[in-house]
Amino acid sequence: MSDKRRRRVPRQVREQQIIDMAVQVFARRGYHPASVDEIAELAGISKPMVYLYLDSKEGLFLACLRREAERLVAAFRKAARDVGPPELRLWAGLSAFFAFVTEHRDSWVVLHRQTSELSTAITAEVARARRAVMAEVTGLVRDGIAEATGSVRLGDEEADFVAHVLVGAADSLTDWMESHPDETPERVTRRLMNMVWVGMRNVLGGEFWEPPEPPRTPEAPPSEEAGEESTEG
């Protein structure tokens, strides 16, 4: 502890420090305006070290992306693993998601809010990360539905639709939580489950909503399919 005079730090450690700071700066500024100089300075070293260890700015960003995606998926999985009933696993997973996003806002921003302004290599990795998260949710949704209904099994498309709704809602609620600091991840999750899950249960149970007679639909056949929206896969 008193040995803090060690300026020299082994590569493995320094790399993580660099990535730590890079996540912060990328989240704050975005990919392009973020300068490697600033990241290096925050990490307590000079720029060439960054290039020595991470190759390029793009490589640095990819490292951030991979590490944070891994962490998020890990948190999600770990939370859902030990719980028994699928319905609860979904709840635990979403809860962990909110907790993670609340605690590591920078990670989420880097993972999610960087659609454009990126080279193809990075775009591919972002897509991969998104798919990984989405796949976790999709799995939980499918299991949860099967359990809750006892018989209904969602097709890929349905489960994917639901997963998109949940992830999108969760993302948006991340913003909402910023203006409601008293809300905990658990409370938000419960509310979301209440809105979406109860609805899904009932829809699968046969309680549909549909627009009545369209008074003046511009271009849509009125009654093509009445209530067979859900179990088509």
Next chain:
Amino acid sequence: MSDKRRRRVPRQVREQQIIDMAVQVFARRGYHPASVDEIAELAGISKPMVYLYLDSKEGLFLACLRREAERLVAAFRKAARDVGPPELRLWAGLSAFFAFVTEHRDSWVVLHRQTSELSTAITAEVARARRAVMAEVTGLVRDGIAEATGSVRLGDEEADFVAHVLVGAADSLTDWMESHPDETPERVTRRLMNMVWVGMRNVLGGEFWEPPEPPRTPEAPPSEEAGEESTEG
């Protein structure tokens, strides 16, 4: 038509052409990597014209932002205005939202997917645009609930929560629609309404979902070292 040789174009027209191209380029590349030169070239003029008319790159982006936000809100409002029952107005509004986002993907990307990498002036305008969209949805939700339940009136917070869920889900479903080209905005909207709206009706009617386990405190878990994640590579 050889008469199309009119090189000179009045300012008002040229400005719109510039903004048209700017929206495309900003959406494709993101704010910083977008070059004013490229925008100018696509608009058929040279760079100084852009600066003469729009002041700066930031001014150009702000013009894009304002115009597209106005268009989206207008589409939303117009769709919802003529319909009678609030529940249907919500449906019409969301439907218009999907239709707009499907048709004008660039507009939506510029409006929504540009969180960081922006100066404070722009950030403020983005926030404004988001709030405008959110306020529309919130209004429809509140009316819809009041109508559907007959008595329940949502507080600001509740309505805002629901609006965030809907907008976030809609945004995410925009991605989903890309891999499902046969889906129409109407069908997607109906599915979303089925998931969210039916659930909300029932929740407000007293059918709650809650985790069976009594709320175990997130801050003080009993034993947290069950499954280790030592290997992170």
Next chain:
DNA sequence: CTCAATTCTTACTCTGAAGTAAGTTTACCG
């Protein structure tokens, strides 16, 4: 036709930041 306003261009300046060459210090191993 003339003149003035508007539209538009060529040809710069200048800054910030990615990436690198070449060398210097520290740590550890025998």
Next chain:
DNA sequence: CGGTAAACTTACTTCAGAGTAAGAATTGAG
């Protein structure tokens, strides 16, 4: 010790792209 590899630095080069100066071409009014 001494020497070697790993950790680290200073001091560049290079380039893209924002922003501008100065003036040319077009149009329309009188």
